Amino acid sequence: MLGARETLRILLVSAHEDLRDEVGHALERWTGDYRLYWVSQPGLALSRAEELVPQIILVDDDLVGVSATTVIRELSSRVPAAAILALEDADEVAKASQAVLAGARSFITKPLRPDELATILQQVLRQPRPVSMEMEETAALRGHxxxxxxxxxxxxxxxxxxxTAIGLRMMTKQEVALVDADYAAPAADVVMSLHNQRDISNLLSRASRLDQELVSSVLAKHASGVQVLLAPPPADLAGPISVPHVQQIxxxxxxxxxxxxxxxxxxLDEMAFAFLDGADRIILSILPEMVALRNTRLMLDQFYEWGYSRDKVWLVVNxxxxxxxxxxxDMEDRLHIRVSHRxxxxxxxxxxxxxxxxxxxxNHRRSAMGRSLRKLVQLVIDDLEGAVETKSSRVRRGKRRRAFASD
Ligand SMILES: Nc1ncnc2c1ncn2[C@@H]1O[C@H](COP(=O)(O)OP(=O)(O)OP(=O)(O)O)[C@@H](O)[C@H]1O
Ligand SMILES: [Mg+2]
Structure with missing residues (x-):
């Protein structure tokens, strides 16, 4: 259920701060990447779950003003991909069966035992999803x-x-999408003469129910056939784009x-790293200048430390x-990396x-710059299309930080 590159997102619905601490403590036994979110008001649980699209939702049985069963029922119908676990007092096991009937996958008794929580999470994450989701996941591995x-x-x-986007479209005739993820200074609309009313902000409020139709409806269609997910004008972006948003999209x-x-x-904030994590290749462009060298060295170090393999990152001198x-x-000597293209x-x-x-x-495909850009496209095609069999080994992530966030 959990993709190799995915961070485990857990949403805890509980009025009690000490239970949040207990869960946080118990999760210290969890060896993978995770992020714990906490919502104390049951009324906010639904919207938070839709926004975060967590893989796991923990629902405390002791909520204020509403029964846990009601919350579980709503969550299971609105966020079906999440596995809901009920947190029950040890002497109230009868409630646990109600929680399961309402849509919880299982239950855990309080006070939590770290080993038990880790074991149940592992079991739940290993459980096969319904067939349609399995198929979706297989299909998800299609694009580079x-x-x-x-x-x-x-x-x-x-x-x-x-x-590169247009070149890939021209040279492969395949479907190509471009995401303008420069949210501080978007430019794809100008560079490609696109006039679209819709952009990524139209997807964010409906993150938990995104589907291909919805995504397709916000993409701008370029004359070349490339479809573009534009960035909104910086002032119009209502809030930060979260890591789960990026992963879903x-x-x-x-x-x-x-x-x-x-x-x-x-x-390169957390959101940008979510894009980089999901990438098969990162093309780092550099100008042949002295200052660029030092900053590029630092960025490469950051990438390697983060766990990206050396062949994931390409250096292109523009x-x-x-x-x-x-x-x-000189650049290769100083940076200890081969320049992939110039x-x-x-x-x-x-x-x-x-x-x-x-x-x-x-329009200038035969110019020196045009020819060189086409060569870059060809390198990308040869590398990624020729490397399908090594796809599963393309990212070896190192030990990643864990984060703890709350409302
Ligand atoms: N090969 C090239 N030769 C000369 N000028 C170039 C070349 N490539 C890009 N430029 C120019 O360099 C400038 C920056 O290019 P571009 O906008 O693609 O970079 P960027 O990294 O996206 O910059 P920004 O920080 O504005 O997002 C532009 O004015 C562009 O015309
Ligand atoms: Mg730019």
Whole structure:
């Protein structure tokens, strides 16, 4: 039930802070990544669960103003993918059977025993899901995700992401999606001349009930056939985009598209890392400048420490032929990483194409920059299409931090 790259999200519904602490303590035995969320008011449990889409919901039997059975019944119908566990007093086991009848998967007696909680979580997570969800999960493995990022702005992330997306569409004829995930400074709409009223904010409020139809309805359709999940104007983004939101949206996009490209902005916060975690390849664009080297070194270290394998991260030098720029050999020596590709410098063409809203790979495919961009696309195809059999081994995540969050 829990994907290899997924963080376990647990929502606790309980009026008692000491029970939250007890659960937090018991979870210290849990060896995987997890995040515990707590909602003290049962009235908020439903909306919180829909927003977070947790895999596990723990419902205390001692709620204020409403019976736990009612809450469990509502949760199980509105958030069917979650496994609900009732927390029952040891001497009230009769209530446990009511909880199970209302939709709980199982129950745990209070006070909690850490070993018991870990065992039950493992059992529940191992239990097969209903067939339709199994099928969804298999299908979810279809698309490749490539994220573009850099330790500073202006290195060509948007240029590379947009041109690679269009190039993949042109060269493979497959379905391609592009996510403008630069929420501080979105640009895909301008660069691709897209005028769409809808963007990711139309998905956030309905995160628990996202489906392909809904996602499809908010995507902007580019003339090349690439479909784009736009970012809202920064001032219009009501709240932060959560990690579960990103995971849900990526999962659906991977199911719908053969290729999902992500143009990531800064800072590389938790949300950005959720995109990076879900990516098969990360293309780190760098300019041939001295300052860029140090920041890129730090970013690479952060990625390796985070558990990303070396072959997951590609270094691409943009504007590589820039006058006075550092040589590729120098960059490789200093960064201890091979440069995967170099894009030549052509400021006039790059600016012209941005101003006209027509990416280089469409109208200037025979220019040196256009040819180099197509070469990058070919490298991506060869690498990911030729590496299907090694897909399961593509990410070896290291020990990840655990987090504890509450309402
Ligand atoms: N190969 C290139 N040669 C010359 N100029 C380029 C090249 N690639 C991109 N540029 C120019 O560099 C600038 C930054 O490119 P781009 O917007 O793609 O980068 P970014 O990392 O997405 O930046 P931002 O921080 O604005 O999101 C743009 O003005 C673009 O025209
Ligand atoms: Mg950009």
């Amino acid at each position: 995700v490539v994220a573009f990022c850099a330790p500073k702005g202006g290195t060509g992330r948007t240029t590379l992401a947009v041109n 990526l999962m659906l996009l991977r199911r719908m598209f053969s290729w999902v490209l992500v143009d990531l902005g800064l800072p 504007r590589a032929t820039m006058k006075g720029g550092i040589s590729t050999r 894009i030549p410098d052509d400021a006039a063409l790059a600016t012209h194409s941005i101003n006209r809203g027509v990416p280089v790979i469409m």
